[in-house]
Amino acid sequence: MVDLDQFRADLLAQVATADSSTLESLRVSVLGKSGTVTEMVKGIGRLPPAERRDAGKTLNKIKNDLTKAIASRLKFLEAAILDVGLSEDKIDLTLPARAAMEGRIHPISQTVDEMVAIFCEMGFTVAEGPHIESDFNNFTALNIPPEHPARQDHDTFYLPPDEYGDRQVLRTHTSPVQIRTMVSTQPPIRIIVPGRTFRADHDATHSPMFHQVEGLVIDETTHMGHLKGCLIEFCRAFFDVESLPVRFRPSYFPFTEPSAEVDIGCSREGGRLTIGAGADWLEILGCGMVNPHVLKNCGIDPNKYQGFAFGMGIERAAMLKYGIPDLRTFYESDIRWLKHYGFMALDMPNVADGLVR
C-alpha cells in the first residue's frame, strides 16, 4: 500500500502548479474513469473487510480535496486569463458619445409658459383671439373712437377695404380679446391672453410683430387693491425676487380709468442692469380699472360689474429677465441665438420647480 498522505500531498502540489492546458489532463489522469484515484477506489473491494472502511474514508477525502483544488485552480487560471484580456481592451474615453439631438424652446414660448404658470395659480385661464381684427374690436369698443389720438400711436397695419369701405386691421394689441370675451361670456371673468400683435414700425427697439400678454378680471367687487395684489405677486414671481419693489404710477389708457403704469425696482450700477431693489425704476406694464364705456360697449352693466385689465410686452419681459439685449434677434431664427437663449424641451415651467432658469 502506498503512503496515501504522501500520495495526496503530491497530487495537490501538481494541481497547484498546473496551467490551464495541463489541469484538465491531470484531472482525467487522477479522477477520470480510469484515473489513479478512481482505480484505487475500485480496489477497495479487494481489501480485507476490516480495512475497507478506513481506506474508503481516506480515498474519499483525497477525491474531494482534489476536486475542490482543481475547481479552485481553474477559477484562478480563468481570472488570470480575463485579467490579461481586460488589460489589453481599452477605449479612448475622450471620443464623443453618440448624442441625441437636442432642440430648444424659443424664449417667447418659455416666457408665456412661465406667465401662465403664475397666473393660473390666481385662477386665470388662457384665452385667445384672431390676429386679423375688426376696427371696432381693436379700437372703437376699447373707447378709442376713429379720431382719437391714441389711434395714431398704434401704427396700424390695414388689410384691403371691403365692399363697404371697412378695413380689417392686424390687431395692434391683445386687448380686442377682452372685448370678444366680455361679449361672449358673463362675469365673473378671469383670463390672460398671450399672443401676437402687430404695428407698422421697424427699428432697433420696435418690431412689426411682437407679443403681448393681456389680463382681464371682471366681477362685482374687484378693485385697485386687487389689481396691485395680482400684479405685485406676478412681478415678484416672474423675476424671482421676493423683495422686488413694485410701484404703480397714474397714467392714461383710453380703455381703463383709473389707469396706471407699473415700474419694478432695478439697479444700473456699473452699467449692468439688475432687477431688484436699487436706485432706478423700470417700466414693465400698463393697467387699470376697465373703463365703464368699455363694459357698456360689451353689454356688461357698469353699475353692477367692474374689474381690471393689464397688458405687457412678452419680449420685453423676457429681455429683462434673461438679459437678451436686442428685440430684433427674437425673430431672426439664428440657430446660434436659439441654442444660446432657448430652453430645454422638457423644462416646462411650473411653480413647484421655480420659474427661473
Add this chain to the structure above:
Amino acid sequence: MRFTFDWLKEHLDTQQPLAAVVEKLSMIGLEVETVEDRSKALAPLRTAHVVSARQHPDADRLQVCMIDCGEDDPVQVVCGAPNARAGMKAVFAPVGSYIPGIDVTLKTSKIRGQESNGMLLSEREMGLSEDHEGIVELLDSTEVGTSAAAALGIADPVIEIGLTPNRQDCAGIRGIARDLSAAGLGTLKSVQAPEIDGGFESPIKWQRDFSTGSQDACPLVVGRYFRGVTNGPSPRWLQDRLRAIGFRPISALVDITNYVTFDLARPLHVFDAATLAGNLTMRLARQGEKLNALDGKEYTLDDTITVIADKIGVQAIGGVMGGTSTGVDVETTEIFLEVALFDPVRTATSGRKLGILSDARYRFERGVDPESAYWGAHAATQLILDICGGEASKLTVAGDMPSWQREVVLRKSRVLELGGLDVSGDEQVGILSDLGFQPVDEGEKIRTTVPSWRQDIDGEADLVEEVLRISGYDQIPVIPLTRKHTVAVRAWSSSQRRESAARRALAARGLTEAVTFSFMKRKTADLFGFSNERLVIDNPISTDLDVMRPSVLPNLLDAARRNADRGYTDVGLFEIGPKYTGDADGQQVTVAAGIRAGNYGARHWCNAVRPADAWDAKADALAALEASGAPVNNLQITDDAPPWFHPGRSGCFHLGATILASFGDIHPKVLREMDLGTNAVGFVVNLHNVPDGKKKSSSTRPFLELSPFQAVHRDFAFVVATDVAAGDIVRAASSVDREIVADVSVFDVYDGEHVGEDKKSIAISVTLQPVKATLTDEEISVVEKKITDAVQKRTGGILRG
C-alpha cells in the same frame, strides 16, 4: 414737455428740493423721463478773463493765452480758437475737469513746447450744441471765477415729462404747478394778467368763413393790433428759460409766443401787420393753396385744413404753423396777435397730413383751454407791452366761446369700491377743489363742475382717478388675488394644450423652435398657394413683408437659408404658429410646422452622416401628432401632399376625410426659387384638425392583462413588385389571428439584383403572443402559413427562397 425748476417756481411756491418734486411728478401721473442738472455736470467750468493772447512761437493757428479765472495767479492755456483774444470773457476748464462734449478729463500738457493748464471751451465741447466755430464768448459784464453754467443761464435743472394725451393742462407749466400744489408740494401762485382794454380800434378785424358743417374748426378767435413795438432781443431771463428747454432765442416777439405756449399751454401767433393785406379770415383752405411756412418748407393744402388768410391768400396753417412772409423780424413795429381755438381732431389730422410736429399742434390736438382765448390774449399783451413797448388796440373777436361747462357727480363710496382706498369725503372735496374743480358736498355724493382746462374729465371714474392719484396710488392697500376653486381649473384650453405638447415633443426630437413673422413676401407666398387678395397688407413696412403667410414652411426655409449663409447648413427648425387662409374669424389656424435642411444630425465618428429625408419628416410629424393626442395607429397615409412637396417623396396623414398632416421632401423647384443651396424636408401638422380626446369619466386606466406565456418571434421575407407598399404587407400580416399576432414590423427592404427585375424584398418580423398556453410547433406553423397566404393574397408577395 420740458421745463426748468426755476420756471416751475414761477407758479409754485415751494421749498421742496428738486428730488422731491421729481418723485412726486411721477407719482401723480406726470412721468419724469429725464432730469438734466447742468450746474452739476458742468460744475468745474468757470468764467474767466483772457488777460493776454500771443501767437504760439511754433504754430501758426495756436495762441498762448494767459487766463484770469479768479485765482491768485493767471494760468497759461494754449488755444486754437480763431475768436480767442485778449480782453474777452470765456468759459475755462481747469486741469482735472471733465469735458462732456469730447469725453476727456483734462491734464496738464505741452502743446508744441508750450505748457497748457486747461482749456477754453466751445459749445460743442461743453456738450450744449454742435457749434465748434470758436470758443463761447460771455458778456463783458460777467464776473470772473464763477459758475460758467450760471453765467450761460443753463444752471437751472431741466425736467422732461412724458405727457399722456389726456392732460391738456399740463402742456403748460402752470398746469404742472397746479397738480403739484394739489399733491401738497407747495402753493399755486396767483399770476393773473390784468385785462387790458386797449386804446384804439384794431385796423385788422377777425372774420370767420366756415360752412355749417365745419363751424367747430375754429369756433372762436381773438386778436389785437400793436403799434410802435420794438422787436429787439428778449431779456436775459426769457432767453435763459427758452434756451434751457431747447429753444434758440430769436427775437422778443417770437420768444414771447414760445414762452406763453410753454408757460400757460396757450399757443399763439404774431403777424407783422405791415405784411398783411386787409382783414384776416379763419377758413378752410382751398384745394391746392400753398404756404411757405416758418420751417422753411412749402406746403400744399387741401380743403380739410384750417387756415388764416388775408386778401392775398393763406398766411398761416391754423393751430399748426405760421407763414414766412408775414413773420416778424427786427424791423417789425406793427404787429397783429392771433389767439384762437382750433378743433383738436382737425388740427391733429392736418398736422399729420402735412408732417408738421409743432408745439402749437402738440397743444391744440390735446385741446386748449377755451377760456384761454381771452386770458391768453391778455397774458401775451402784458409781455409784449413790458418787453417791446408800444400800444395795444382793443380786442377784435370772431365767433363764440364754445360751451364747455359741465357737471359730474362722484359717489364718495366709489373711491373705496373702485379704487380700493378709503379717502374721507372732506379729503375728496379738498383734492377736487385744489385741482380747480368747484365741488359741492351733497352728503353721499359730490357734485362738481369741471374746469375749462380739464376736457378729459367726463365721468365718475375720472374723478375717482383724480382723488386716487393725488392721494397716491402707493396708499392703496395691497390685496392678494386668490383663486376661487380648490380643484385647479385648467388654464389651457384643449387646443392650447395640443400646441404646448407638440412644441415640447418636437424640441425633444432635436428640432429648435423659431418664431417668425406672420407676414412674408408675396413672391414666396405664391409658391405656397397664396391666393386670397384680402390678405395683402395695405400698408406693409416693406415689400418683403406684404402678405399674410399661407404657410409657415417658407419662413422656416428662409431661416435655414440665412443660417446656411452664416455657415450652419444642417439645421432643424419648427414653429407652432398661425397660417392664414382668409380674413374672417376661423380662417386663421395654428399649425406645427418644421423643416430639416442639410444632413440629419451632426457628423459623428461612429455614425455615417446622411441627408435628412422624408422619413425624418414623417417621424417629426408623427411625434407632433402623437403628442397632440391624435390616434396615430388609426391614420391612413396617402401620397397627395401639396405641390410644394416632392411629388414622389411626400405624403399626408388622414383621419377619415380630415388631413392631419403633410410631410416629405420639399420640391426641388421650390428650393431653387428660395435660393436654398441644400436639400430640405418638412412637415405641417394641422393641430386644429386633431380631434379632442374623449372626455374620460375617471382617471382610472383600463385593466392590464399580461400573458404569462413566452412570446415567439418569426421573420419572413417577401418578394413583391416594386410598387407594392410595405404598409400593405404589414396590414395583411396584422390581419391574421389578431388574438396572438401582437406586432408586425418591417426590418429590411432590399431591391438589389438577387430578387429580379421590378421586384423587391421586404422582410417583416412578427411577434406572436399566446394567451392561453405556450404555442406548439404545429400551432406556430399554422399561423405562419396564414400570414404568408394573407400577404400573397393582398400583395402577390411570395416568401423569398
